[in-house]
Amino acid sequence: MSAASPLLACAFILVNVASLAVLALILDGVDRKVRARVQRRVGPPILQTLYDVLKLYRRPVTRDELAGPFHSVAPALAFATSLVGAAVIPSLLPTSGFQGDLIVAVYLISSVSAITSFGAASSGIPFSVVGGWREASLMMTSELVLGATVAAIASSSGSLMLSSLMPLIRPSTVKVSPIIALASLALLTYVEGGRLPFEIAEAEPELAGGVASGYGGPSLALLMHSLLLKRVLLATLFLDLLVPWGAISNALGAPLGLAVRALAFTLALTLVSLVSAVIEALYGRCRPGHAISIVKKALIVSGVALIAACVGF
Amino acid sequence: MVNLPLTQPEVLFLLPVISCLLCSAASLILRKGVVARALTSLLTSLSSVLMLVVALMCALFGVRIRLSIATGLWGSSNTVPWPLNTIVFGIDGLSATFVLMLGIVGLASSIYSLSYLRRFEGEYDLRFFGVNYSLFILLMYLVVTVRDLFWFFIFWELMTLTSQFLVSFEYRRRVAVAAGLKYFTLTKVLAELMIAGGVAVIVLGGLPHGTGFREVATSLNAMLSSEPVIAMIAIGLFFAGLMVKASLTPLHVWLPDAHPEAPSNVSALLSGIMIKVSVYMMFRLFLFFSPPNLLWGAILSFAGAATLTYGTMMALKQVDSKRLLAYHSVGQIGYVVLGLGACVTLLSMSPPNPALAAVAALASLYHALNHAVFKSLLFLNAGSVEYVTGTRDLNVLGGLGKVMPATALTALIASFSIAGIPPFNGFVSKWLIYSSTMTVRGYLPVLGFLALFISSVTTASFIKFYTSIFGKPSRKSFSNAREVPASMLVAQLLLASLCVLLGVLPGLAFTLLKPALVSAGLSIAGLGVSLTAFSIPSVAINYPTLIAATLFPVAGVIYAVLSGREVHGIEGWACGALRSPHSLSPPAKSYYEVFEEEFRGFYRVGEALYDYVVIRGSQALRAILRGAQHLTESPSPMSALTALVLMVALLLCLTLKLMGVMLP
Numbered sequence: 001m002s003a004a005s006p007l008l009a010c011a012f013i014l015v016n017v018a019s020l021a022v023l024a025l026i027l028d029g030v031d032r033k034v035r036a037r038v039q040r041r042v043g044p045p046i047l048q049t050l051y052d053v054l055k056l057y058r059r060p061v062t063r064d065e066l067a068g069p070f071h072s073v074a075p076a077l078a079f080a081t082s083l084v085g086a087a088v089i090p091s092l093l094p095t096s097g098f099q100g101d102l103i104v105a106v107y108l109i110s111s112v113s114a115i116t117s118f119g120a121a122s123s124g125i126p127f128s129v130v131g132g133w134r135e136a137s138l139m140m141t142s143e144l145v146l147g148a149t150v151a152a153i154a155s156s157s158g159s160l161m162l163s164s165l166m167p168l169i170r171p172s173t174v175k176v177s178p179i180i181a182l183a184s185l186a187l188l189t190y191v192e193g194g195r196l197p198f199e200i201a202e203a204e205p206e207l208a209g210g211v212a213s214g215y216g217g218p219s220l221a222l223l224m225h226s227l228l229l230k231r232v233l234l235a236t237l238f239l240d241l242l243v244p245w246g247a248i249s250n251a252l253g254a255p256l257g258l259a260v261r262a263l264a265f266t267l268a269l270t271l272v273s274l275v276s277a278v279i280e281a282l283y284g285r286c287r288p289g290h291a292i293s294i295v296k297k298a299l300i301v302s303g304v305a306l307i308a309a310c311v312g313f
Numbered sequence: 314m315v316n317l318p319l320t321q322p323e324v325l326f327l328l329p330v331i332s333c334l335l336c337s338a339a340s341l342i343l344r345k346g347v348v349a350r351a352l353t354s355l356l357t358s359l360s361s362v363l364m365l366v367v368a369l370m371c372a373l374f375g376v377r378i379r380l381s382i383a384t385g386l387w388g389s390s391n392t393v394p395w396p397l398n399t400i401v402f403g404i405d406g407l408s409a410t411f412v413l414m415l416g417i418v419g420l421a422s423s424i425y426s427l428s429y430l431r432r433f434e435g436e437y438d439l440r441f442f443g444v445n446y447s448l449f450i451l452l453m454y455l456v457v458t459v460r461d462l463f464w465f466f467i468f469w470e471l472m473t474l475t476s477q478f479l480v481s482f483e484y485r486r487r488v489a490v491a492a493g494l495k496y497f498t499l500t501k502v503l504a505e506l507m508i509a510g511g512v513a514v515i516v517l518g519g520l521p522h523g524t525g526f527r528e529v530a531t532s533l534n535a536m537l538s539s540e541p542v543i544a545m546i547a548i549g550l551f552f553a554g555l556m557v558k559a560s561l562t563p564l565h566v567w568l569p570d571a572h573p574e575a576p577s578n579v580s581a582l583l584s585g586i587m588i589k590v591s592v593y594m595m596f597r598l599f600l601f602f603s604p605p606n607l608l609w610g611a612i613l614s615f616a617g618a619a620t621l622t623y624g625t626m627m628a629l630k631q632v633d634s635k636r637l638l639a640y641h642s643v644g645q646i647g648y649v650v651l652g653l654g655a656c657v658t659l660l661s662m663s664p665p666n667p668a669l670a671a672v673a674a675l676a677s678l679y680h681a682l683n684h685a686v687f688k689s690l691l692f693l694n695a696g697s698v699e700y701v702t703g704t705r706d707l708n709v710l711g712g713l714g715k716v717m718p719a720t721a722l723t724a725l726i727a728s729f730s731i732a733g734i735p736p737f738n739g740f741v742s743k744w745l746i747y748s749s750t751m752t753v754r755g756y757l758p759v760l761g762f763l764a765l766f767i768s769s770v771t772t773a774s775f776i777k778f779y780t781s782i783f784g785k786p787s788r789k790s791f792s793n794a795r796e797v798p799a800s801m802l803v804a805q806l807l808l809a810s811l812c813v814l815l816g817v818l819p820g821l822a823f824t825l826l827k828p829a830l831v832s833a834g835l836s837i838a839g840l841g842v843s844l845t846a847f848s849i850p851s852v853a854i855n856y857p858t859l860i861a862a863t864l865f866p867v868a869g870v871i872y873a874v875l876s877g878r879e880v881h882g883i884e885g886w887a888c889g890a891l892r893s894p895h896s897l898s899p900p901a902k903s904y905y906e907v908f909e910e911e912f913r914g915f916y917r918v919g920e921a922l923y924d925y926v927v928i929r930g931s932q933a934l935r936a937i938l939r940g941a942q943h944l945t946e947s948p949s950p951m952s953a954l955t956a957l958v959l960m961v962a963l964l965l966c967l968t969l970k971l972m973g974v975m976l977p
Contacts (some may be wrong), residue, residue: 016959017938059970060878060880060881061875061876061878061880061881062880062881062882062883063880063881063882063883064883065882065883066712066786067784067785068712068714068715068721068780068784068785069714069715069718069721069783070725070779070781070783070784071712071784072872073868073872076868076869076871076872077864077868077872078874079867079868079871080863080864080865080867080868080871081735081864081868083863083867084860084863084864084867087863088860099854101853102852102853102856103744103747103748103853103855104735104744104855104856104860106742107733107734107735107744108735108770108860110769111734114732114734114772114776115734117773117776118725118728118776118780118784120780121776121777121780121784121785121904122780122784122785123715123784123785124786126897126898126899129780129898129899130731130899132776132780133776133903133904133905134907135773136773136776136904136905137773137905137907137908139769139772139773140766140769140770140772140773140905140908141768141908141911142769143768143769143770144336144763144766144769146765147762147763147764147765147766147769148762148766150747150751150762150765151751151758151759151760151761151762151765154747154752154758154761155751155752155753155754155758157752158752158753158852159752159851159852159853160747160748160751160752160852160853161692161851161853161854164851194927216881217881218875218878218884219875222871222875232789243763246455261888274552288907289910289911292907292908292911293911298912306758306759306762307759309754309758310755310756310758310759311754312754
C-alpha cells in the first residue's frame with residue numbers, strides 16, 4: 001500500500017510526524033502509570049506528561065546567563081532533528097514516496113543525543129555539563145553495539161534502504177544474523193531510550209536533572225519532547241524491521257488497510273512501551289561506569305550477528 | 314626550457330607557479346617583516362585562487378593540461394631518456410581534485426595569515442616564513458601535478474623540507490624544534506622506502522622511455538606478470554613510504570607532535586592537504602599504476618580502519634586543542650584510506666562489484682575534500698582562540714562563545730561536520746563509506762562497523778572541543794578576549810560555508826569529483842546523483858538537501874518563536890553553592906574519564922604501540938644513523954638541509970648509475 005501522489009505521500013509523512021510527536025508524550029504517561037502500578041503506587045494520570053509539556057510551553061523562556069550561545073539553541077535543533085527523524089522513518093502510515101535509509105535514520109536519532117550533549121555541556125551549571133558528558137559517553141557505547149547491528153543488517157540484506165529491509169525476517173529466506181540483529185536492536189531501543197538503569201544523563205536525584213537542569217519553560221519542554229520522541233523513534237525503527245506492516249495494509253486494501261495499520265502500529269508502540277516500563281520499574285539507576293560496562297557487553301550479541309552476516313548466515 | 318608559444322591551459326598551469334615563486338623571491342628581498350606578511354598573504358591567496366581556477370577548469374569544463382619543460386641539465390640530446398632532461402606536468406581528473414583541495418585550503422589559510430601572523434612580528438623572521446610558506450604551497454601543487462616519478466620524488470622531498478621549517482618556525486620553543494625534527498627524521502627516513510620502491514620499478518622494470526607515470530604503469534604491470542614477488546615488494550616499499558606521510562597507524566607518531574606546533578595557518582595546510590598528497594599517490598599506485606589486487610585492497614582497508622580507530626580514540630583523551638585536532642587528522646585520514654581500500658577490494662573480488670567500487674572511491678575522495686575543508690577550519694578556529702587567549706589548554710579555556718560569536722559559529726559548523734551530523738558535509742561522505750562497505754559480504758562490513766562506531770567517538774570528542782572553548786564557563790578569566798580581526802574571520806566563514814554547501818548539495822561535490830573517478834576508469838553509471846540527492850540503486854538513498862530544507866527552517870522557526878517570548882535570565886544553580894563560575898566549571902580532562910576507564914585495554918595497547926614505534930624505533934634509528942648522530946641532536950635547520958641535499962644527491966647518483974647499467 002503506497003501513497004500514489006507526491007501530495008498524498010507528504011500528507012502521510014505529516015500524519016506520521018504529528019502522531020509520533022503526540023504519542024511520545026502520551027506513551028511516557030503510560031510508562032509512568034505502569035511503573036507506578038508495578039511499584040504499588042497510584043502514579044500520575046496518563047496524560048500528565050502532555051499536560052506538563054503544554055504548561056511548560058506557556059511559561060516564560062529562561063536563559064542561563066553563564067551558558068554559551070548554543071545552549072539556548074540546542075533544544076530547538078534537537079526537536080527539529082527528531083521531527084525530521086519521524087518524517088524519514090515509516091511508522092503509522094507508509095512513506096513509499098520518500099524512501100528512508102537506515103543510516104540516515106540512525107544518524108538522525110543519534111544526532112538528538114549529540115545535540116543535547118552539545119547544548120548541555122555548554123551550560124553554566126556543572127550538573128548540566130556532567131549530564132552532557134554522560135549522555136555522550138552512553139551514546140558512544142551504544143553506537144559500538146548499534147554499529148555492529150546496522151552492519152549486520154546491511155550485510156545480510158545487501159541494502160540500507162528501509163523499504164528493502166522491512167521486514168528483516170522473511171519466511172522465504174530465514175537467516176540467523178537478522179534475528180540476532182533484531183534482538184540487539186531491541187536492547188538498544190531500551191538503552192538509548194534513556195530508561196533505568198541506563199538513565200544516567202538526567203539522573204534527577206544525583207544531577208538534579210543533568211542535561212535538562214539548565215533549561216526552563218519552553219526550552220525544557222522542547223528538550224523533554226525531543227528525548228521522548230527519540231525514544232519513540234527507536235521503537236518505531238525496531239517495529240519497522242520486525243513486522244511486515246506493508247503486508248497488513250496491502251491485505252486489507254485502502255483505506256481500511258491504512259487505518260488498521262495505523263491502529264496496529266500504535267498498539268505495537270504501546271506494547272513496546274509497556275514492556276519497557278515494566279522492566280524499568282524493576283531497576284534502580286546504574287553508576288555511569290557500570291552502565292557503560294553493561295552496554296559494552298552487548299557487543300557480543302551484535303558482534304555474533306555481524307560475523308554471521310559476513311559469512312552469509 | 315618551455316616550448317613557446319604556450320597554449321592557454323599551459324599558461325593557466327604556470328600562473329600559480331609564477332605567483333608562488335614571486336612571493337618567495339619577494340619575501341627574500343624585503344627588509345620589513347610587516348610587508349613580507351602582507352605580501353605573503355596576498356600572493357599566496359592569489360596563487361590559491363589561480364589553483365582553484367585551474368582545478369575548476371579541469372573539473373567542470375574538461376580542460377586537460379599537459380606541459381613539458383626541458384631542463385637542459387643533460388644537454389639537448391633527445392635520444393637518451395634521462396629523467397633530468399624533462400619535467401612533465403599534467404592535470405587529469407584526479408590531480409584536479411587535489412589541486413581543488415589545495416586551492417581551497419591555501420586560499421583560506423593565506424587570507425587568515427594576514428592578521429594571524431601579527432602575533433609573530435618582532436619575535437620571528439616573517440621573511441623566512443614567507444619564503445617557506447609559498448614554496449610549501451607551490452611544492453604541494455607540483456607534487457600532485459607532476460607526471461614523472463623521478464620528479465615526484467624530488468618535489469616530495471623538497472615539500473617535506475619546507476614543511477619541516479614551517480613546523481619549527483617558532484624555533485625559540487624547544488618543543489616546536491623537537492617536533493619538527495621528529496617529523497623530518499621519521500618522514501625522511503621512511504620516505505626512502507618509497508624511493509627504494511620507485512627505484513626498483515625504474516631499474517628492474519627497465520624504463521627505456523623515461524620515468525613518466527605511463528611508463529611506470531606499463532613497467533609495473535610487466536613486472537607483476539614476470540616477477541610478481543619483486544613487484545609486490547616494490548609496491549610494498551612504495552606504500553610504506555606513503556603510509557608515514559599519510560600518518561597511517563602505526564607510522565602516525567610524528568603527526569600529533571608536528572601539526573600542533575606549527576603556526577595554525579600552517580597546521581591547516583598540513584592537516585588539510587599535505588597528508589592527503591599521500592592519498593593522491595595511493596590512488597595512483599593502486600588504481601593507475603597497478604591492476605586492483607585483493608591483497609592490497611585488504612591491506613589498505615585494514616590500515617584505514619586501524620588508523621581511524623586508533624587516531625580517534627586517542628583524540629578523545631587530549632586536552633590540548635590542536636593536539637586533539639591532530640589526532641583527529643590521523644583518524645579522518647583512516648576513513649579516506651578505508652574508502653580507497655574498499656574500492657580496490659570491490660574491484661578485485663570475485664565477482665567484482667564495479668558499481669559499489671565507484672561509490673567507495675567517491676566516498677574516499679569526497680571525505681578527503683570534506684576533511685580538507687572542516688579540518689583546516691578547525692585548525693583556524695583553534696588558532697583564533699590561541700591568538701586571543703594565548704593558550705590551547707582545554708582545561709582552562711571556556712565561555713568564549715559570547716565574546717567570539719562568529720568564530721564559535723564556524724567552530725560549531727566544523728564540529729558538526731566532522732562529527733557527521735546530518736546534513737553537514739561529513740555526514741554525506743561517511744554515509745557513502747558505510748554504503749560501500751556494509752552492504753557486501755566478507756570483512757568490509759566489520760570495518761564499516763568500526764567506522765560507524767568511531768563516528769560517535771568523533772562526535773563526543775568535538776562536544777568536548779567545542780563546549781570546552783565556547784560553551785561552559787572558563788576556569789580562568791579571559792577578560793581581554795574579543796573577536797578576531799576581519800581577515801581571520803573571513804577565512805573561517807569561507808570554510809564554514811563550504812561545510813554546509815558540500816553537505817546539502819551533493820550534486821555539486823559529485824560534479825567536482827566525477828572527473829577523478831572517470832580518470833581512474835571507474836564506472837559511475839550505477840550512481841544516481843542529482844543536485845539534491847544521492848542514490849545507489851537498490852542499496853541506499855539519501856536526501857541531504859531535503860533534510861536541510863526541513864531541519865534548518867523548523868529549528869529556526871521554533872527558536873525565533875521562543876526568542877520572541879519574554880526571557881528570564883537565570884544564574885547557574887549548584888545546590889545553593891555561592892561560588893564563582895570559574896571555580897565550578899569542570900575541567901576538560903574529566904569529560905570521558907569513565908568511558909576511558911571502561912576502554913582502558915584499548916588505551917594500554919595504544920601506549921604500547923607508541924612505545925614500540927617511537928621509543929624502540931628511534932633507538933634503532935639512532936643505531937643505524939650513528940655516523941650521522943648529530944642530525945638528531947642538533948636543532949639547526951642547516952643540518953637537516955645538508956642531510957636532505959646529501960640524500961637527494963645519493964638518490965640521483967644511484968638512479969643515474971643504475972640507469973647507466975641498464976641503458977646501452
